[in-house]
Structures are given as structure tokens and as C-alpha cells.
Amino acid sequence: MSGPFGAFRQFVLKVHSRCDLACDxxxxxxxxxxxxxxRPRVMSDExxxxASLRIAEHVKTHGLPQVTVVLHGGEPLLAGPExxxxxxxxxxxxLDPICDLDLRLHTNGVRLDDRxxxxxxxxxxxxxxxxxGDRAANDLHRRFADGRSSFEQAIRA
Ligand code: SF4
Incomplete structure (x- = not known):
């Protein structure tokens, strides 16, 4: 049973609700x-x-073979590697025991490192x-609060 709106196959989790850039x-x-x-800065463990249990319940209810979960923000890397x-x-x-989980994270790249x-x-x-875009395009809007460019960090990432 899919209900009037069908089943959700993609979930965006706002795991950290602040950002280290200030894009205008x-x-x-x-x-x-x-x-x-x-609002809270970070998504609580609870x-x-x-969220994990409810997505799993949804997968089972609709018999979904695959779902995508995107870790998002704000800036998700501010939540820290641990x-x-x-x-x-x-x-x-x-989710792994019941479907193919396509797990992703979307970041501005500023803090991305080996950890x-x-x-x-x-x-x-x-x-x-x-x-x-290129440096000129990126620097039009995608800057730190003090006006510095984020281009080098994003390219390195
Ligand atoms: S990186 Fe994304 S969340 Fe952060 S200020 Fe820019 S547009 Fe907003």
C-alpha cells in the first residue's frame, strides 16, 4: 500500500543546523x-x-529495494567525524539488513580532511x-562571514 503520495525513496537529514560559510x-x-x-545546533542521538527506525519502517511497509539518505545541514561536517x-x-x-542503502553527505567542503x-x-x-563555478563565480556569493573566499578549500576538498 503506497497511499495517495506513494513511497519516499530519498531522505535528507539535517544533522547540523549551522554553517561556517555565509553565502549571501x-x-x-x-x-x-x-x-x-x-533551534538545536546538532541532531540529537535520540x-x-x-529517524533510522522510522525510515526502516517505511522501507518495510512499502517493500522498497533501495533508499537514499543524504546527510545535510547547515554544514554537516560541523557535527564532527565521531x-x-x-x-x-x-x-x-x-537499513542494510532490509534494503540497498545509498548513503551520501553534502558539504561545502571547507573542513573535509582525512579524519x-x-x-x-x-x-x-x-x-x-x-x-x-570557477573562482570568479564562486566568490560572487560563496564566502565566509568576514568576506574571505571559500574557493581554495572547496577545490582542495
Ligand atoms: S554553504 Fe550552504 S548552508 Fe552554508 S551558508 Fe552557503 S548555502 Fe547556506
Whole structure:
């Protein structure tokens, strides 16, 4: 039974709700709705557990062979490698036995380093890095709060 809207096959988990960039086009942090200021910075362990269980329940209910889960933010790397490892591990434990889990993370790349990459390799997390274009295009909007460019970090990532 799929219900009137069918089954969800992609889930975006906002695991960290702040960012280390201040892109002027950011639809979350740089516009009129500033309600994010009153929300938790990081997704709690309890919420991760419930999200994993509820996605698993959805997969079973709809008999889905495959789902995609994207770890997102804000900037998800601000959650740190240990927490991201716990999150990925919990999702894998809940979903690997019942479906093909396509697990991804989307980042601005500024903090991406070997500590994170080791965790992502261990848990099979694919990584996407945002870049607005070449240096000129990227520097139009994708900057730190003090105006510095993020281009070099994104290219390195
Ligand atoms: S990197 Fe993304 S979340 Fe962060 S300020 Fe830029 S658009 Fe917003």
C-alpha cells in the first residue's frame, strides 16, 4: 500500500543546523526567517535513532529495494567525524539488513580532511561538494562571514 503520495525513496537529514560559510544566497541563514537561531545546533542521538527506525519502517511497509539518505545541514561536517560516524553506523545498522542503502553527505567542503574521509570510507558514505563555478563565480556569493573566499578549500576538498 503506497497511499495517495506513494513511497519516499530519498531522505535528507539535517544533522547540523549551522554553517561556517555565509553565502549571501543562502535560503536558510541569510534571509528574513531567522527562526533557525532558536533551534538545536546538532541532531540529537535520540533523533538519529528514531529517524533510522522510522525510515526502516517505511522501507518495510512499502517493500522498497533501495533508499537514499543524504546527510545535510547547515554544514554537516560541523557535527564532527565521531558523531557523523555514529549517525552513518546507526543508519547502516537499521537499513542494510532490509534494503540497498545509498548513503551520501553534502558539504561545502571547507573542513573535509582525512579524519572525515576515513569515517566515510568505513561506512560507505559518498560525498558531494558544493561549488558555484570557477573562482570568479564562486566568490560572487560563496564566502565566509568576514568576506574571505571559500574557493581554495572547496577545490582542495
Ligand atoms: S554553504 Fe550552504 S548552508 Fe552554508 S551558508 Fe552557503 S548555502 Fe547556506
Amino acid at each position: 544566497h543562502c535560503y536558510v541563514y541569510e534571509h528574513a526567517d531567522q527562526s533557525w537561531r532558536g 533523533t538519529v535513532t528514531w 558523531r557523523l560516524g555514529r549517525i552513518a553506523g546507526e543508519l547502516r545498522a537499521a 572525515f574521509l576515513d569515517v566515510f570510507a568505513e561506512h560507505g558514505v559518498k560525498v558531494g561538494v558544493s561549488l558555484d
